[in-house]
Amino acid sequence: MPGSGIRPFSRSVSVMLLLLTLAVTACSALAPGSRSSWKLTDPPPLNPQNQSLQKPTETQPPQSKPRETQRIAPETIPQRQPATSQPQEDLFAVPESTDRKQPPQPQDLPEEIKPQPRLNVPDLQSRMQPKSAPKRQSGPMMTAPSASGPLEMSVEVIPKRQLGSGATFYLIIKNVSDRSVRNVLMECEFDAALLFPGRREKKIGQRLGTLQPGESKEISLTLYSDTLGNHCCRFRAIADGQELVWKSVCVEYEKKQMDLSVIGPSARTIGSRAEYIVKLSNVSDDDLKDIQVAISYDPVLIPREASIGSERETGKLKWELDTVRKGEGVQLQVEFECEVAAEHACLRVNVTSPELPNELVSACLKVTPATGVLDVQVRDTKDPIARGEETTYEVSIENRGLQPAKDISLQAKIPRMFRVVSVEAYQGNQKLSVRPQVNQNILTVSPIRELPADAFLRYTILVKAIGSGDEEFIVTISGADTDKLDTSVSEITTVNR
Incomplete structure (x- = not known):
């Protein structure tokens, strides 16, 4: 019969096409790009890809959320400066009462103080606290005074925290009267389950001095706890020994389900960049769903690189992480340019x-x-990396002086998780001859005889990860005139297991 000789061949081709289709479907289902999280022992790379936040990644499926980085268009957005945290050295311990179990009782307000209208201060505690049956609370609790005085106090805090997390109380004290209030003292007494880092006292104070009519002062206090339950703080403002206003605020501590940390530098010079890595890991017994991460920043920080998948708003970057599975985590990266002093x-x-x-x-x-004659910048070309991978530290040195800088030496403290592979030095496009030496994780490089004014010197230090962790690479540049040339700069690098 015509055509009967090719039917077995057509049937074979159909079977092969069916098997190929099934294989492609299975591979697609197992593709790593479809995951919203990954094991902490094997996170994906986070190298900058220079992709605009305004455009979606065409090569990436819409449902995929890879943790790559992309370039952020320059933008300066005004933003309200947050209240400066109260330095710890300005706080002092308040002597405890003879009966440690009894909190201090409120004192009657002076009769000559006339009642003043209260300001409509937003009450974050009542706004964020879920409506549920009241729980038994510990710590100092008192009844609100019936009369209002010359001072008004508002306290804001996130009402629920995880064990080990800090609860930051934001206080605003305002003089709402038409006269000055002198010798204002702020006291805080907190539950025994709350801890103030570096101190054993459960009652601390801060002198605010004189508050003029209409003047207000802001204070922040962060306390920690590793005990489940509701823990409370009582804040009171005293003037000349008289208690004028107080508030009691509580925080509920729950079982820890997620670890959250941010890693980055603490100091930079104008014109340099600061890179931060945010780590989230699910330490609960179940998958965590609908995770959202928002990084807000002061306007002096200009974002230049960020993990792909971010959405930019005014002074903020946001990510939708969907599900973070049990025992897994996510790392997000953002790099800022520092343009002005702060x-x-x-x-x-x-x-x-x-x-x-x-x-x-x-x-x-x-x-x-930047101070001194030499402007020193340092960056790692790949961060974070996995154990066994390599990254390069680039150290750039500019002679901003009017005279040549002589006998420039480099010394670097290498993180113990790295082994130095090679060291090279360049002046412009010319490669220089150097003699590196490593002794107990300290790298020293033979001096460069001379660096002309306005010239650049660049070192590349290639290292291989032999361990894991987050450690700081610290480089010190010195010269013949130590007073003018000695400069130290650092960069933190993450190596995952």
């Missing part, structure tokens, strides 16, 4: 989920003008 340029990482209390961590950076 004493405290901060970023705040906020993680939210219907299954978790809001988690918040922050990191602050001091940005200063």
